[in-house]
Amino acid sequence: GAGVSQSPSNKVTEKGKDVELRCDPISGHTALYWYRQRLGQGLEFLIYFQGNSAPDKSGLPSDRFSAERTGESVSTLTIQRTQQEDSAVYLCASSLGGSSNEKLFFGSGTQLSVL
Amino acid sequence: KQEVTQIPAALSVPEGENLVLNCSFTDSAIYNLQWFRQDPGKGLTSLLLIQSSQREQTSGRLNASLDKSSGRSTLYIAASQPGDSATYLCAVQTGANNLFFGTGTRLTVIP
Numbered sequence: 001g002a003g004v005s006q007s008p009s010n011k012v013t014e015k016g017k018d019v020e021l022r023c024d025p026i027s028g029h030t031a032l033y034w035y036r037q038r039l040g041q042g043l044e045f046l047i048y049f050q051g052n053s054a055p056d057k058s059g060l061p062s063d064r065f066s067a068e069r070t071g072e073s074v075s076t077l078t079i080q081r082t083q084q085e086d087s088a089v090y091l092c093a094s095s096l097g098g099s100s101n102e103k104l105f106f107g108s109g110t111q112l113s114v115l
Numbered sequence: 116k117q118e119v120t121q122i123p124a125a126l127s128v129p130e131g132e133n134l135v136l137n138c139s140f141t142d143s144a145i146y147n148l149q150w151f152r153q154d155p156g157k158g159l160t161s162l163l164l165i166q167s168s169q170r171e172q173t174s175g176r177l178n179a180s181l182d183k184s185s186g187r188s189t190l191y192i193a194a195s196q197p198g199d200s201a202t203y204l205c206a207v208q209t210g211a212n213n214l215f216f217g218t219g220t221r222l223t224v225i226p
Contacts, residue, residue, distance in 0.1 A: 035216075042204075042217055045213050048213065100146035100208055103164055104214070106158035106159040106160070106161075
């Protein structure tokens with residue numbers, strides 16, 4: 001596609017339920033990133049994929065968070081047993097090769113609200 | 116750990132004014148510094164990327180400078196327009212394909 005696509009754009013869930021957030025990167029981009037942005041705060045790095053591998057998972061806040069990527073394309077971020085503090089905008093970004101001087105292209109994000 | 120600070124947090128200016136947004140970072144060992152804009156309900160749009168060996172980058176009415184040794188960058192916007200209203204985010208990349216973001220400056224350009 002022309003840009004990074006994320007779905008759903010909005011998700012409201014009840015505390016304790018599991019959610020899946022999807023990211024479709026720009027076609028041909030090998031690097032994919034997930035970030036979280038809480039209200040009024042900066043972006044927090046969650047995880048980075050190079051191809052289907054995740055060399056850096058250092059930002060995942062707990063074992064309730066997991067992510068996978070398949071076909072060097074679509075990625076899914078799963079949050080199990082959601083808590084209210086998980087409420088945030090989850091942003092996905094991709095870049096061409098993952099080198100250190102490439103621009104990142106961001107999706108519009110998924111607004112997650114945990115009631 | 117790298118910390119990125121942006122000042123001011125919010126700024127309102129009348130249309131046509133030139134303005135400067137500031138960004139500072141604590142660790143000068145960076146690969147690059149990027150400026151993004153974020154519109155409500157939308158993702159981030161990359162504006163400018165300055166590599167660590169560069170001093171500035173320009174795109175249209177935007178000019179970004181980088182002083183790596185002092186840990187500072189500025190984004191200069193000339194002849195501001197209402198369409199420039201957005202949140203501007205500064206981010207530094209430090210190896211390992213990770214960006215450290217500031218909390219942004221919310222800019223309002225008043226017609």
